[in-house]
Amino acid sequence: MEDAGNILFSGVGGQGILLASEITAYSLLAVGYDAKKSEVHGMAQRGGSVTAQLRYGEKVYSPLIEPGQADIQVAFEMMEAVRYIPFLHRGSKVIVNTQKILPPAVATGQAEYPADVLDNLIDHEIVVVKVDAFDLAREVGEVRTANVVMVGAMSSFLPVSPDVYGDIIRARVPEKFRDANLRAFEAGRRASE
């Protein structure tokens, strides 16, 4: 078992970051880690850029990841994978959903969506794992499970067995969406293995 780690979730308000970070946290707690998660509500929602910070280890004091100390980033949107680069270090793993969501300035023609935006990460020796979460979610029959596809993709990099995530999903997702979410997790896991 690794000693400790820091996971940064980033994306756009409304993408299901909350559930993704919760499933991850409960899985880490289930195998015996202490964990703390920090997020910001209110103004940060409403389609703005959002993050959740998850830290785990034998004993976690601070709920905030120090800049340069995020080991894994789960990014739900390509530009949001790059916005928080000061939190990353060489060798950090960024699991990125290859979806583009246009920010207001781009949607209204005032700015352009940056081309090859992920090169900013690759150029700094950050490991980038691309996942078409939206497409995989569609394949499992429920587009709203893209967030759990991302958890599946990330799970390959955490010291927790896939069965544990399955148990957590079964325990925490409403029955109606349970099977779709389990399939979404599997699809994401396969995509990153």
Next chain:
Amino acid sequence: MTTKNDKTVWMSGNEAIARGAYEAGVQVASGYPGTPSTEIMENLCRYDGVYTEWAPNEKVGLEVAIGASFAGVRALATMKHVGLNVAADPLFTASYTGVNGGLVLVCADDPEMHSSQNEQDNRNYAFAAKLPMFEPSEPMEAKEMLKSAFELSEDLDTPVILRITTRIAHVKGVVEQGEIRDSAPGEITKNPSKLVMLPGMARRRRAYVEERMNRCREMVETADFNTIEKGDTRRGFITAGVSYLYVKEAFPDAAVLKLGMCWPLPEKKIREFAAMVDELYIIEELDPFLETHIKAMGISCRGKDCIPSQGELNTAIVRNAIDPDSGVELFEEVDLPLRPPNMCAGCPHRGIFFNLSRMKLFVSGDIGCYTLGFLPPLSAMDSCVCMGASVSIAHGIAKAVGEGAHDKVVSVIGDSTFIHSGITGLINSVYNNSASTLIILDNRITAMTGQQQNAASGYNMKGEAASQLDLEALCRAVGVKHVYKVNPHLIPETRKILKEAVALKEPSVVISEAPCVLLPEMKERKPVSYFTNQENCVGCMSCIRLGCPAISWTAFAEGEAETRGYRKKQKGISKIDEILCNDCGQCASLCKFDAITRKEEK
């Protein structure tokens, strides 16, 4: 490793405080929503046997809790930091009356202003109102300290404040659930010499306040939440709240005095600790509160000379402030288009602000989702100070400008904010014959904080049917002769009425009526969307200027307009994302080229 049993759960600070209130036997709780405090009440209302309510504002909420305490039960009031400004009036005198049942006020400060208009440090209220204040560092501690706060409140006959910050309220951590305290219903007992604060009685209670705080000062010397953690004494740290966590990570081996209560301070313990260490640092977010009072004891220490007094702290800030050479090189930020929050697709506020952006008015704004009307492309808000201020500020501007001001200034306020503290402003505007127009954005919910019911929504906190305030009748009752109602999604029609109201030289109110698109009943509608008939789009950008997240612009490359059959000079076309569209029709009401049509079904 964390030891777990069936009582161990993972909770946010706010969830833990709700749990703590339940365990402490709280019977009455009242609050007003405000980030980062809202989820305390939202979670507490799910526990059996606790009466919970949303009050119209924090002053009312605290007064309800004071009443419940007078009747002998444990009572809780919750609010965000700026809410305590509103509730300060009852707080300062409840300090004199004291309590019967335990009375605790939870206030949630927001260092860094993640979702607030200022970052005031409410520890100053404990000093000013002469009240004990607890300051937990994490969720589990918040729960336990709330219970201690109730004990202390009853032991010392005093209201007690539990102060949290965003990084406790919205942090999740491991929490162990405890036993539930038995409680009995309240009773009316008369004790006017304690509860009627006429000057003669208040002077006697004033003396009691001093006596009580002196007793509290003795108690905190031995309290188990003020603890010295032994360690390397070359540098010692006095700290409290979330700052404690950053100290433990930045200097894990150092000696620490952790203060669980930031007021009153354990002077003897602080002196003992100061004598133990070579160099003493005070680590706290925002104001030099501990530092000022510790320096007043004649103890020399370092604090705000190196620790920032603005914004949040974190481990790196604390470490680098004390060891400037310890910083590591970080990757530089990449210049990216910003992604600020935006009104939702289909938000009724957008229609009003689109019109206001075209009307060349001074828009006096208020606190809520609609404050986002400030952002481009709408850019239709010119001031925003505090809850309810829009109405009175517009009135002040109109009076200052005098003749001819009536059609130059409007105020904009949400339903919940109007009820919170806009009504008195409107009464003033009528009484003192204001020329300005008030626009009430009635979306039937307190939206920004995440959909809380209010006195105009028709439901109570538990979602049960409740009396629904009639905003139009209220405006007429306070003397507004000109009250209009508009559907904000019909943009040209709304513009006509806004122009008519603004042209009047008497007070007027326009009520914009359309539900928030995030309301459950709006989400459950049969989804219908608008779509773009791109062959008709002339690229006028009328719809784009709404700034709706469902509408995007595609610019043409050189020569592309002609090859695709558009006019040579056309610069691009707009497109509606039918998945994001929420069926408001504002864009269609603006399009003059039949390029936007409503679908039968998605």
